[in-house]
Amino acid sequence: MSVDLSKYKKDFPILHRKVRGDNPLIYLDNGATSQKPESVIAAESNFYRTINSAVHRGAHLLAEEASQAYESARENLANFIGAKTDEVIFTKSATESLNMIAYSLGNPDSKFNVSAGDEIVVSEMEHHANLIPWQQLAKRSGAKLRWFSITKDGRIDTSNIDTLINKKTKVVAITHQSNVFGTIVPLTEITKAAHAVGAVVVLDACQSAPHFAVDVKKLDVDFLAFSGHKALGPTGVGILWGRTELLEKLEPALFGGSMVDSVSMEGATWAKAPRKFEAGVPNMAQAVGLSAAIDYLNMVGMEKIAGHEADLTKQLLDGISKISGVDVIGPLDMKDRGGVVSFTVDGVHPHDVGQVLDQYGIAVRTGHHCAWPLMRKLNLVGTTRASFHLYNDSSDITALLAAIEQVKIYFKVGK
Amino acid sequence: MSVDLSKYKKDFPILHRKVRGDNPLIYLDNGATSQKPESVIAAESNFYRTINSAVHRGAHLLAEEASQAYESARENLANFIGAKTDEVIFTKSATESLNMIAYSLGNPDSKFNVSAGDEIVVSEMEHHANLIPWQQLAKRSGAKLRWFSITKDGRIDTSNIDTLINKKTKVVAITHQSNVFGTIVPLTEITKAAHAVGAVVVLDACQSAPHFAVDVKKLDVDFLAFSGHKALGPTGVGILWGRTELLEKLEPALFGGSMVDSVSMEGATWAKAPRKFEAGVPNMAQAVGLSAAIDYLNMVGMEKIAGHEADLTKQLLDGISKISGVDVIGPLDMKDRGGVVSFTVDGVHPHDVGQVLDQYGIAVRTGHHCAWPLMRKLNLVGTTRASFHLYNDSSDITALLAAIEQVKIYFKVGK
Amino acid sequence: MELDSLYQEVILDHYKSPKHKGLSEQKDIQVHHNNPSCGDEVTLNLLMSGQIVKEISWDGIGCSISMASASVMSELLIGKSYQEAIKILDAFVELMQSKGQSVGDENLLEDGVAFAGVSKFPARIKCALLGWMAFKDASAQVMA
Amino acid sequence: MELDSLYQEVILDHYKSPKHKGLSEQKDIQVHHNNPSCGDEVTLNLLMSGQIVKEISWDGIGCSISMASASVMSELLIGKSYQEAIKILDAFVELMQSKGQSVGDENLLEDGVAFAGVSKFPARIKCALLGWMAFKDASAQVMA
């Protein structure tokens, strides 16, 4: 059942690079950011070369064409996640998306506003981007921040869900897939509990939307965020999706041009979503580039990408299990698990592991992965993390496993 | 004293386009966004093709190179505005920069925080991006928003500056150059008055920094914002500059990865500026692209650009003064005036003016220019605005003047 | 010239001499619609008599397209039944979305077919629809 | 291999058997420094006796470079005058910024020259400086 996606690798110019001497680049840091196919790079360039102008503003041909391209990008993104077009908001990143929604939910003029006495629920394995904005909202509003614990194998402990999510809960903000463990959360259980008490669910889809099919209606969440740059798209663009009924009831968080219905010196009223949430001249070229990335993902097929990444994950888990002194952090089985594998090497700091791998042309991430509370909980200084995308292949895993053996030799592990 | 920049036009691919039949594109909508030279487009593409990876995060060669490119871009931007490197923060746009600083100044944990009883001063000719964030801060904090009036010829009326800026004033947020009139504000008078009462000055440099030399030290302001896309740079990147001493005392507004000093489930502490203000994987390719735009501007020379735009402005003002039924909105003289000219045609709505100009390949902006309160004040439904950059030339003005005559004929003005 | 397909003589005539402009005292309801991207505004008074559109009066500021369209709309819809009015409105909206592919049903739309060319200028479609949307909103509220 | 210029034998030795690690009771001041991008941490106790660095003890978690560097730093600076210590510190910082162009002054830096290779790896410079910056901070506070 192995999936062959080898023909796509040639579309990614950077993967032809040699690094550290004559090593071909083996890029396994996709959890941090993904590489871009030529079609995405060209989409951004072509925008500048042919139709660049401020959308929704000018009375001229370029503005018409730019607006058309920008709004088509929105439609394409909406289809990608099973949403309505006007529910998709272009932001600069998932980080901005999550901060925006936290500000909006905390605005006293929002119909749905978080205030003192309310509770916000997150988990111990959130990325800082889905933790600190909620800490800050709690601080501003007087609401209380609570969280799901993590089990030893890196899954969310839902044993206390009935008390954790209760009548005071207004927001449950949770990651779809852990950027440290690769574990996929039991979302149905969580959305059911949240909706039963009238709370909204904010999903951090940074590590899921770029790697397997995500449908907001099927997931039954209320808000969703992800970054374009992890989904083969340009840097500088992210997505915030929200249900129409909720977007209508929320105040925006960023104020400026193109988001108003009317303005006087004393105050302003807002346009409808998505405009309301997109103040200023937007990141047009990046939105158009992200749309090209979505086209590329659709062309390859999200099912195939997920299958391919599962194959690679299994190969790496199997390989590591055969190396003494090297431990996987997170589940060893393939159940509810994406293409992210964290591991440690006995007595060798992750930073040093990464440095040796780099010498062989292998790019991984080392450290706390912006999930510092999780590292403390696990009593780890950090991990080394390999994470995949469609252009990785079995030979990358073989090379990684061989290089891990070299790490052990270099640092005399077990000697 | 006329400046010839004609050799640079070829560097801008979009300017070779034909529009609406066989008309060469005459792009006079630079106040909304500027066009990009090939070197900027290439800088962004090359980032993706050669070194794309998450800055400050990976322990591998690409991450080293990307971090180096990103931080060099910061240094380049800092030099461009006479700032220290660590004072320059990459945002997504001027709109974000201005919103961020408004949030930061309103955070009760900021040493310098705006609260009830304080006053915020703006002007009647602010762009919505430098008005609504302050309205909202006033609303959140209980502070009072006050403003400078505008004289009939589009200048700031400073006659009441002594009462307007007083001991209660905490922030003066002002545009450097009006995006409607092209008028440059009397900044020295304003910064003196503000600093005398201990208020900070936030400068909206959207229409100045891309067009003439701006030095934050000489201007003696405290914060400054501008957008990359108006300065020949990519979309999706802006600058927020702030004085070191002030940045140190401010809480950030956007929370997430790479901006922390330490994080627990209960709370977090922040890294130093600029990191503190750059949560998440940044818009790296756009920052690098903007740096290439700055290189381009420096290569041409900001003095030459300003001189060239002054020539074009004078030509247009002179030309319009000779057409009956067509009026310039804003000063008719060249004193303290940049390359933006707003005008009206008797009995023809700006939208219709723009449409006719478009038919001749001329791209202008029509409407309220995101300065709605100003339009109300002037009793105008809007204006038609021509705005320049270095690639415009005298023949563009000649074509515009001829097309304005056609507007009059088409709509039978004066018949 | 492409421009002539946008600015039909009929449109310029209605712009210079708009019909039913100036708000009448008699009304069941008043609505205010605007187009924030260009600042165009329309205030519309509607008086129904049972199922029949008895009177439409309006005022506003805006470009030739938005003003002429409000004028044509009021002339067309006054005296029609609510059902007929909505049918005409739907036909007009469809024409606007036709991207220059439709000439419009002259029996139904009368002077309204002059706006066929607008559908080739995406930025102007909102202008042409401003008055119509105000009527749609007002009549829906009265008939509710 | 380029890697060997980074991980000199001296560095790996100090990493395996760090000197002055373990916080001593005697101190004028304690400082805590960390490197948020990788999570490395150092706590440093400093005891001065007049102008003389009497004792440095430290604890921490981090990579081989940061731990070995703290070890080398404490060994080097104990017993030196404040002035000498700062001179050595400045020389070490300069070496780190040399982008592989300097081999370092062995008379001044002793084992510290083993870190010359670090200067070719921009991401690791912060690691090598962690303990040194903690000393700089602590001594400046005591001497202030």
Ligand SMILES: Cc1ncc(COP(=O)(O)O)c(C=O)c1O
């Ligand atoms: C004076 C002024 N301020 C602020 C802005 C907002 O810039 P942006 O939309 O790029 O954020 C603009 C341009 O739209 C402007 O002209």
Ligand SMILES: Cc1ncc(COP(=O)(O)O)c(C=O)c1O
């Ligand atoms: C799970 C998760 N959430 C949020 C983020 C933040 O994304 P960005 O830095 O692109 O805003 C990331 C990636 O860094 C992530 O992996």
